[in-house]
Amino acid sequence: MAGCEIVWPHRRPQPEWVWSTFSGANFVMKARGLILAAAAAIALAAPASAQQTETIRLTIGSSHPPVIPWVLAMRNTVVQKTNAALQAKGSKYRIEWNEAYGGVLYNFENTIEAIEQGIADFGWVGTLWEPAKMPLQNIMFATPFVTDDPKIAVRVMDQLMEKNPHFKREWETQNAIYFSATSSDSYQLFTKFPVKSMADLKGKKILAAGAVGAWMEGLGATAVNAGIPNFYNMMQTGLGDGVVLIPSGAVPIKLHEVAPHVTYANLGAVTFGAFAANKKKWESLPQEVRDTMLPIAREYAATNIGIVQQREKAGLERMKKEGARIAELPADERNRWAAAMPNLAKTWADAAEKRGQPGKQIMQEYMSLMRAAGAKPARDWDKGL
Structure with missing residues (x-):
């Protein structure tokens, strides 16, 4: 057998280069080189966006849970749409959202402070709870019966934010960027008794x-003075004879069970907050992320209104089915109510003047914008300032 080559069964002789290439350490080095070359080829073949994606982590928060229209609207706009819009533009950036709703990070009394301090990067701000820091934002509470x-x-609020530097300054001094306002459905009356005239409310x-x-x-x-969480029990225990509230807030707490007379007086739809970001x-x-997000963030108001109106309509049907008696306040009684109120607009304007702001001029501008937008005020609040 000396000098003979052994050939194993089912194994054909291989050229010398095969054995030298795939034997021992030489095999490992060669194999590693092939693997690296293949990986490089795959990377070059992959889309540029896949290998260059950069993640930006942002927190979006609210004092209220996402079942509330003005919170759900944030989720339905910037949270759900931003990444798709960035991808469509071929951007390398993606947003990773930390959604902190329902008072996880802060309560309703600290919504502007949370944005100001960066506790949340984006979020809902309840300006109705900020009469000292953001009094101009509450102008509509001083002007009922203007629009429903x-x-x-x-x-109109968006126009004031765009045109009037005093409105914009209220946000900037709080280190906040305003995107768009939160509006409600119109305020109505929920009572234990029928309301056909203003005289029916006397002593109540x-x-x-x-x-x-x-x-x-x-x-x-x-x-x-009371809040939504207390309305039902206060009515049930006799602490109240009626409630002024928006239907979208009344239906979820079943207010019509203890206040079955629902009178559509249309006291007014108001803006009471906004979607904002830490400046x-x-x-x-x-810049490309901001350019992409800005128009989406400004869709917020329309999205919120759509949810509010759908729920108001569904809520009205539900109240009817559950025994509520729905009525509309006669137009002449509604006008009497508006005329009987003290001059809330003058009080608001005078307070602004004392702060060094042109309160009267702002009120006149606001009412002009309302009329131009199609509002038909039951009272001309810009007269008698």
Whole structure:
């Protein structure tokens, strides 16, 4: 057998280069080189966006849960649409959202502070709870009976934010960027008794939140300050005879069970907050991200209004089915109510003047914008300032 080559069964002799190439350390080195070359080829063949994607982590928050229209609207706009829009533009950036709703990070009393301090990068701000820091934003609470259309309310607030530096400054001094306003459906009356005229409210205790209580002045009724979570029990225990509230807020707490008479007085749709961002964080974002997000963020108001109107319509049907008696306040009684109120607009304007702001001029500008947008005020609040 000496000098003979052994050939194993089922194994053909291989040329010398095969054995030298795939033997021992030489095999490992060669194999590693082939693997690296293949990986490089795959990377070169992959789309540029896949290998260059940069993730930006942002927190979006609210004091209220996402079942509430103005919170759900944030999720349905910037959270759901931004990444798709960035991808469509071929951007390398993607947003990773930390959604912190329902008071996880802060409560309703600290919505502007949360944005100002960067506790949330984006979020809903309830300006109705900021009479000291953001009094101009609450102009509509001083002017009931102007419009019952939330679209008009938002349009006018957006115009004031764009045209009037005093409005914009209220946000900038809080280190915040305003995107668009939050509006409600129109305020109505929920009572234990039928309301056919203003005389029916005399001597009654009417529950209302904050500035809304002033709308009862001049009617002989007593306004009792309270919040939505307390309305049902207060009515049930006799602490109130009625409530001034928006239907979209009344239906979820089943207010019609203890206040079965629902009178559509259309006291007004108001803006009471806005979708905003921390100014420093916003300005730190890449320009292409801001350019992509801005129009989406401004869709917020229309999205919120759509949810509110759908729920108001569904809520009205539900109240009817569950025994509520729905009525509309006669137009002449509605006008009497508006005329009986004290001059809330003058009080608001005078307070602004004391702060060094042109309160009277702002009120006149606001009412002019309302009329131009199609509002038909039951009272001309810009007269008698």
